[in-house]
Amino acid sequence: MSETGTIYGVGLGPGAADLMSVRADRLVRGAQNVAFFRKAGRAGQARRIVDGLLCEDAREIAMEYPVTTEIPVSDPRYNACLSEFYTDCTARLRGLTDAGQDVIVLCEGDPFFYGSFMHLYTRLKDDVPIEVVPGITGMSAAWTATGQPITWGDDVLTVLMGTLDAATLAAQMAAADAFVVMKLGRTLDKVRNALRSCGRYDAAWLIEYAAMPDQTVQRLCETEGRPAPYFSIVVVHGNGRRP
């Protein structure tokens, strides 16, 4: 009987291949089994980051989300549908590790920071050896792109999801020195309103496709009336103590 293979959750960073860590780069280039999530019918952002890096004979395991925004998150069918999906993915990966093969799972950003890999991790960690390689987050690329440090001195930094309700967004923004809002797209108008209600709208930046070829950096107030892609991040910088 062969020894159980290891699963590597590999943080790829924000989007540019050379912002992957040296450890991630080595794992990606040497991998025989490469799994990644994607929306059905798309190439997938994680897979795109490693274009040209994979072994010629690497087996690719595309895990296609059954839903993304077609069912509201609040609908019980959303959770049931995704839960079944993650169980299926787990079984596919177990088929390989039970046969003694290692598998890398490509993760955008950092695997343990709002990532889909976490749902596989919790289902597998008691049965299969798993190693997680942290990565540069999309938010680090976003604030770097603005050309301004995000936090100074004792600044409080808060990370918010655009999917939170408007009142929570506004209260958290008011209590933070610096903040970042992720999971934008159709939530952007709600985020604009929350920013207005706490007087931070004019200080907000919108970064689209941070560290990717189509990166843009604009003041949020100059993008009124335009939709934002999923890979958008809103950044408000802190103004804390500095010598």
Add this chain to the structure above:
Amino acid sequence: MSETGTIYGVGLGPGAADLMSVRADRLVRGAQNVAFFRKAGRAGQARRIVDGLLCEDAREIAMEYPVTTEIPVSDPRYNACLSEFYTDCTARLRGLTDAGQDVIVLCEGDPFFYGSFMHLYTRLKDDVPIEVVPGITGMSAAWTATGQPITWGDDVLTVLMGTLDAATLAAQMAAADAFVVMKLGRTLDKVRNALRSCGRYDAAWLIEYAAMPDQTVQRLCETEGRPAPYFSIVVVHGNGRRP
């Protein structure tokens, strides 16, 4: 007259050399001028990360803090003393860039996330070409080391400095789903009290030297009475929505 050199603020990540990005690794290995901060009399953590990677003939520019914890941050002399120090450092780097040479500045973690490099950046950015390479943060390495994802679903994540006052710490902790506390050391007892006051003490983890050779991961409540080193991070995980 030679063209002005470029300054690169290079995020080295949390401590392991192979958690540096491929871009950072390439810049470090090719650099002729390598500047870094350190406490007087110490090797310096940023310099230690690149041990064995520098060119043999690289010029090393050690920038030694005139104070770290000898003067309280609240004392006006603290700011005056550091301000003069950063002005001196700026002049040293300008001496090289004015002569047409590039300089890399080694930065632990991510340069724009509570980093000393920011103080050089603001003083230089209008006069010298500067490029910033984001890095994996120490907090990413810390939560990865705990073997538990930091955030799920819509969890609010807040980043706090141990140097904040006790009331602010407690209020911010109570309002967050997940949080991270940095700048520990002599502030740790205050942080323990804030955690107790909001009922999160038993959920807190203490990670010392994340991603470094001496890494330790413990429940904070099991470290009572012991001091923590500066390179310590407290992590409390979120428990948000998951399918």
